[in-house]
Amino acid sequence: GIPPHELHARHRAVLPDWLALYYQRPLEITHGEGRHVWDAEGNRYLDLFGGVLTTMTAHALPEVTKAVSEQAERILHTSTLYLNRPMVDLAERIAALSGIPDARVFFTASGSEANDTALMLATAYRQSNQVLALRNSYHGRSFSAVGITGNRSWSPTSLSPFHTLYVHGGVRTRGPFAHLDDAEFTAACAEDLEDMLGQTRGSVAALIAEPVQGIGGFTAPPDGLLAAFREILQQHGILWISDEVQTGWGRTGDHFWGWQAHAAAGPPDMLTFAKGIGNGMSIGGVVARAEVMNCLDANSFSTFGGSPVTMAAGNANLTYLLEHDLQGNARRVGGLLLERLRAVSAGLGIVREVRGRGLMLGIELVLPGTEDPSPEAASIVLEETRAHGLLIGRAGGHSTNSVLRIAPPLTLTVAEAEEAATILERALRTAEI
């Protein structure tokens, strides 16, 4: 094959400048197996990012590969104009798992389209295009999803089909609420929401929120926050959309969905999903109460949503996930990894916090002795871990990009977690100097 630097030059000449690429010498990954991937030069890496939380079970999981190839041999695509057995199967299973009563499921090809659809449903149901979103949130790159995204560094346009009101409740680590404890933070955010609703003219359609902010830097709201929000929303008839694109399918260990960590809030009116369910095949979708899902007064369909080959992958992947209790594995191995990462970062000035649940862990880096984000330290750790055969992600509030993201396939073993912690310790120590 051609060397990676030549491919990089061709990539830069033909693809958009704004397409984010990791590493000074970008990686060309050619194959994977289990929790490992290989680059074009034959180097092996332990993959703790899984194609941005998408490789949910494992790379090249034989059960998924078999289901995809069997379906591919029969037919790749039919469209939603015809009955589609694997789509009905997966919809029934997701509806039953969703926790939403009288649930209906609509499949899309991405998380952005899923959020787009949820926003459209909320707008139609409530006859309003005013939406509440959290500061620092990320909901996708379609025009409406990017238009309500609170994280400014990912929202290239300030124009939007929605009038969005941004409330506090996502990130607490910076800004005016940085030093509040859980109860104070919850009260301040609820007050913020009430103030906003008091000043708003006309009705508001929905609040969309990630139960744990993903691109925002793996920050979770305190326990009572979403329940406090829900109470206020219900007084106004405002719908709650839980964006589970990163938090679904047992990733957080304790629960199958992120919203279940806030059980007092009750099930959301809608949840959106994507990423992990297809183990890399493009599946997104919305689950909504029938009353909300069926409020559209027009025919609609999605050409690629529910495509048989993606649905076959989704069914096989979900079966594997449930039969092997990968949520339980995420809780156990994630718990150990969190402890190890806290131990290896103790005493390091660049580490402000190690946080997360299950296999969704973040390490927030700062300039030693300050609370200022250090994207430079994050870059060093990223390069160092890569050099030692480990892939991780990064993200963070606004343009800080200073949180290391660890979100491996949920089959991660204890030995692999130990190996990852050792490599990360060395990389963090290099960045500390």
Ligand code: PMP
């Ligand atoms: N919502 C969240 C929480 C996400 O993290 C993402 C993708 N990173 C999206 C929506 C958009 O999904 P997609 O990239 O599949 O359109």
